[in-house]
Amino acid sequence: MRAGRGTAETDASTVRHSALRSSLGLVVAKAAQTGAGFAFWVVAARATSDREVGLTMAAVSAVMLCTQLAVLGAGSAVIVSVGRGEPPARVLDAAFAIVGVAGTGLALGYLVLQAAVTPDTASLSVLFWLTFLVAAVTGTLVIVLDQALVALGRGASAAPRYALGGGVALGAAGLVAWRAHGASADVLMACWTLGTTVACVVGAIQLRRLVGYRPRPTLRAARGRSLLALGLPNQILTLTERAPGLLLPLLLAHLVSPEAAAYWYPAWMMAWAAYTAPMLMGIVQFSEGVREPDRLVATTWASLRWSLAVGGLAAVVLVVFARPLLGLMGERYADSSADALRLLAAGLVAYAVLQAYNAVCRARGRYAEAIIVGVTLGAALCVGALLAAERGASAMALAWLVVLSIGAAGAGIRLVAVLRRVKQDSR
Template sequence: MTASPPQAPPARTGRIGALLRSSAVLRSSSVLRSAAALYGSTVVTAGLGFAFWAVAARLASPAEVGSAAAAISAMQLLGSFCTLGLGSLLISELAKRPETTTRVVSASLAVSATVGLVLSLGVAVVVGPVLGRGGPLFGSVPGILVFALGCAAHAATAVLDLALVGARLPARQLLRNTVFAVAKLALLPVAAALAGLSTSMIYLAWLLGSVLSVVAVLSRSSRPSRWLRPPAPPTVLRGLGAQAAGHHAINVSAHAPSLVLPMVVVAVLHPVHNAGFYMALQIASFAWAIGVHLSTALFAVSAHDHGRLRRELLLALRVSLLVTVAGVAGALLLGGWLLGLLGPAYALAAPALVVLFAVSLPSAVKALFIAVCRVQGRLRLAATATVAGSAAEILAGVAGARYGVTGVAVGLLVANLVQGVLMWPRVAGAAGFAGPWPRRITGDG
């Protein structure tokens, strides 16, 4: 009698094996581990940041919240500009020169903070009244000084966060962001009790929270006295200007639309409209940040190991797609309810929230395009594409403002979709997808 052939393993066993293999891939991905550490900071910052604005919405009028959001967006935009690309530069340089960490980081912090202070003073005098609608933050010398100090603090802490990533100290970065988020939230009711929660007091709580977060990081340093000495001179950074300039153009332009558009809404519509729009941006930023952190982690782990780029990029694309689908579905089901908790003026931005979550996927493609260009040494290409794309996003948002905050969000989505289509060939080629694009692209661009 002929022995019967061996039976095929049950389909259930095959599915379990596939799940185990997928789990192993996720655990072995350096990009996902690094991005998860970065996203941990974002979840803390964005979650408590949303709580910050939710408390502000309960303690202040929508007009005050909208004006404060525009002022803080202006501070973040100027602060990001004044980092001069030094944060991204430190990610790669600290790995090459660990023995000079203190000198390079202290010089970078000093340069970014000084530029932030000087530049923001001039900007506050020229465009401050428009951003604050004549509010006290821009209508007095003390208010302008507080605004400038906020810009300097944001520039320095943005550089510090990326320096901690480059120094392989993600726990310190998480600590700084946690203290920052908790401190500024705790200061809001104090400010409301002492002087009433105005635009200026909301901004001041933000600034003091940033200062306390740096103090917390210094307290955890094994030798905090090193950082209290006069910083190293800018000459320590000599020879790194061209590379920093490329990173700088990318970083500023990539974040500019989400910072400029709240100012557009205030100027074209009204601070009350901006209150809802800004809260929608805060919620959507949970999804947007995943693509940004995947890009940062992809650059960090692949900068000196191009062989890892393809497999990590494929995983990043899958995660980005999943996040977008989940975000849009969640916004459709819960967006109106969540914004409505803050008040009727905020609930009007519910349709814009759905559109902003849809931006997540093309935005992730753009972020991964930047990472691929950085790994391949094509900083000029990434900078040119990102600057042009960000200008298109801002113009599209301005054009959509005639239809309200939903029109602003739709304009942002359309501009991101166009960029995603144009940037996809390079991303797809690096990921190894079949198509008319080259599989490997290298060069100095």
């Protein structure tokens, strides 16, 4: 393997692992991240009030929303570009420059907007501003790192960086809980940001060691336009998948109450642990579909089976142990959110079908259709959950499950039709 400046050459046979190994490695990594994240919220819930926990959860959701907007499809563009044989170093330099600038701008924009709309919250804290900005930038870079390593067949490398980052954040939160009960939202946010930063630094080191890449971000117009042309349609589609789950805690915190966000978010976060299996399988399915389009049908059904097997196992664990898991945060969380967690976990099958459909649309360039489906479904999910918010987290989760299932049924019908057409075209 050889990786040089600008014209880096990477022998795919020496660095790529199997699609299954890459997928399962990503799942293990996200499981480690989610486990550490859940432990972080357990410590936070016992270190301060429900209000401060709710505000911190809303801030974390805002950071994640900023990262999803700021990535501008750069990760997907890297998958496509590297899959087509372009030099990884040149592609990555442009991608990291774009998302770094975008992440900074969006984070600052959100902070200014929040300070103007809700000046009575932590938004006026200097510590909050600094940690929010760092979290948004490093979080965006981590997304690109993940997808770059998937494109290079090294998705399994995500496990150690997420385990280390999550452990650092948990350790910092534990120290805060030990030293000062009643920690404010900005202090908890600083602990969470520390973990994200560590994961980003470790990812950069891994990219250097695995493929010899040395980052030299550049904003050359030609390269930037090429990446954005590839990435933006993918990013819009990704936003339709992620935005509903990220927006809802924010909407709850500001339109209903911080406590409502505090009781909803742990259930959603744990359900997302199961949902990450089909989401990550979909990323690898997309990458393999670009690299080997003739095998798209077989890859899709294999990815869907593994999504249901791995994600389904996680969902069963969540259904069975919903109450004791949430009870770690306190009895009020278990009482308010256990049934909600069970209902959300039951949505795993529907989410897996949606991810398989979206991955096929990405690989085939059918963005308009998938985006229309995603926007419609996302709006319905948020509206349905908000309308049920006054009746508690369980009612919200039931509304979410019903809407998600209806959307997945329609997407599943379209998935079968598209794959049938792909099979006919390949004959």
